[in-house]
Amino acid sequence: xxxxxxxxTRVYYFSAAHRxxxxxxxxxxxxxxxxxxxxxxxxxHNYILEVTVSGVPNSxxxxxxxxxxxxxxxxxxxxxxxxxxxxxxxxEDFKGKLSTGEVIVRLVWxxxxxxxxxxxxSKIKLWETSTSFFEYQExxxxxxxxxxxxx
Ligand code: NI
Numbered sequence: 001x002x003x004x005x006x007x008x009t010r011v012y013y014f015s016a017a018h019r020x021x022x023x024x025x026x027x028x029x030x031x032x033x034x035x036x037x038x039x040x041x042x043x044x045h046n047y048i049l050e051v052t053v054s055g056v057p058n059s060x061x062x063x064x065x066x067x068x069x070x071x072x073x074x075x076x077x078x079x080x081x082x083x084x085x086x087x088x089x090x091x092e093d094f095k096g097k098l099s100t101g102e103v104i105v106r107l108v109w110x111x112x113x114x115x116x117x118x119x120x121x122s123k124i125k126l127w128e129t130s131t132s133f134f135e136y137q138e139x140x141x142x143x144x145x146x147x148x149x150x151x
Contacts, residue, residue, distance in 0.1 A: 007122060008064045009052040012074055014083040017044045018099040021088075042086060048127035049078065049108065053119045065119040077111045101126055101134035109136050 019042035
């Protein structure tokens with residue numbers, strides 16, 4: 001039987017400050033590697049976060065999932081703790097990590113992956129600027145579709 005997967009993407013916004021600066025490098029190395037992004041006081045971004053889930057639409061609702069449920073999880077796990085914060089200085093998720101777009105996109109995946117039930121997390125896309133975005137996806141997600149358990 002062919003399962004007809006459908007993808008649903010929701011878009012979220014948060015603003016945050018960060019500074020790319022590793023204690024493993026000297027000041028000079030940090031400047032060389034991270035450029036202006038290592039400036040002492042940090043800088044901010046208006047991040048755009050795209051979360052894509054997929055599944056076979058429920059036979060009764062015609063939906064992959066209730067997007068309000070997804071919104072609630074993203075709000076709780078990402079937006080509320082990160083929005084209008086200095087990621088490196090205020091947010092526990094970034095302790096011991098560099099807040100690069102690559103790291104952020106992986107963190108979002110890991111935080112959401114364990115929360116989703118009945119739907120597969122398919123892709124995370126994070127816009128850091130209008131010219132840079134980061135994407136992460138896994139082909140074999142641990143979060144697998146459970147058919148018709150959405151209502
Ligand atoms: Ni930056």
